[in-house]
Amino acid sequence: MPEPVGVGVCAHWIGDEHRHCHSRDRVRPYLTGPRCPDHTPNALKGLPEPGTPRKASL
Ligand SMILES: [Zn+2]
Numbered sequence: 548m549p550e551p552v553g554v555g556v557c558a559h560w561i562g563d564e565h566r567h568c569h570s571r572d573r574v575r576p577y578l579t580g581p582r583c584p585d586h587t588p589n590a591l592k593g594l595p596e597p598g599t600p601r602k603a604s605l
Contacts, residue, residue, distance in 0.1 A: 554574050554575060554576050554581045555574065555581045556568070556569045556570060556571050556574060556581060557569060557570040557571075557574050557581055557582050557583035557585075557586055558579075558580040558581050558582070559582055559583070559585075559586035559591075568583060568585070568586055570583035570585070570586075571583075572584070575587075584596075
């Protein structure tokens with residue numbers, strides 16, 4: 548299955564580096580715009596992504 552196209556690049560502003568992320572790795576559309584897995588609204592809050600349970604590590 549081909550990767551979805553047209554989402555673009557991560558639009559997260561990395562304040563510490565004074566630049567946008569612009570990652571193309573697994574970028575998906577969110578309410579706040581296209582985001583890579585590191586910069587989704589939940590990731591920025593330190594929360595897991597809904598619907599994508601992580602492998603139990605304990
Ligand atoms: Zn990003």
